[in-house]
Amino acid sequence: MSTTADLIAALKKELKAAQMTYADLARQLNLAESSVKRMLARGDMPLSRIDAICRALRLDFAELARRVAEAQPLLKELTLEQEKAVVADEKLLLVSICVLSQWTLEQMTSAYRLTEAECVKCLAQLDRIGIIDLKPGNRYRLKLAKAFRWRPHGPVMNFFRDNVALDYYSGGFDGPAEGLLLVHGSVSRSLAPVFLERLQRVAQDFAQQHLADQKLPEAAREGYTLVLAMRRWEFDAFMRLRR
Incomplete structure (x- = not known):
């Protein structure tokens, strides 16, 4: 929900874009220019006044609210x-x-x-x-950013670990366009983040292709689930054998 301060900040941008001075706006509102300056500087005013400024700008209030909502920063993670x-x-x-x-x-x-x-x-x-x-x-x-992720140890990921992971990995991964790759290796600590970045790009490519292919008929599409992961890990049974 847009706050009054957000709406007023957006109005200031609209005034600048319309090349409408505070003096021009004051005449439209039948107010003193000093009152308009003070009102906009405080960042707080009744919605009726915001609506009046919108009319002066020939801007629909709903359109202003939409612009403010779309300008809000997108979430990278939920609470x-x-x-x-x-x-x-x-x-x-x-x-x-x-x-x-x-x-x-x-x-x-x-x-x-x-x-x-x-x-x-x-x-x-x-x-x-x-x-x-x-x-x-x-x-x-x-309202989620492209880089959005579920909290690593949050309720959603815990739910999938408890209820979904075993079901997912129980598959044979031997169908058309299916595969399960397990690669273990030791690489430079400085290069490890580079590999993670590549995995993130693959995930973004997959998500963007999903959106692009929505225009295709349903018969031409198939539902896939891509799981990408990289972490410092060794099988517990192997760890117990380490010297």
Whole structure:
């Protein structure tokens, strides 16, 4: 939700872009120029006054609020409380994963046993949590950065470790376009971050291709799950054999 200070900061930018001086605005509002300067400098004013300034700029208030919302910094990680809320409900977690892939409401209801009402309820919850900005027509804007990740030891990753990891790795990885690579080695500490950066680029490429291929018919697409990881680790049984 946009704060009044955010709205006023945006109004100042709009005034500058419109080349409207404080004197010009004061005449439009029937106020003294000093009052307008003081009002904008405080960063706090009633919404009715903000609406009046919008009219002077011929700018719709809803459009101003939208611009402010879209200018907010995107989240790279959720708070502990936000993640707890996501995993508290299985259907909400499912819809969360779907919105990370930017599925439409229609895609969710056609792929899963979810009613439209259930999906809309989950989208509204994700809006309250702060993951999406829900728009008219059940469209939404994702409020997560490209570099977003679940908290490494947070509720969501713990849920997947406890409930998903064994199921995922129980597969044979021998189907078309499937594979499981296990590589162990010792590399320079200075080069290890470079390899991690490459893995992150692969993940971003995969996510961008997913979005680009949404225009293809469903029959031309297949659902895959890409898991990339790198950590300092040695199998516990091997560690016990070390001298």
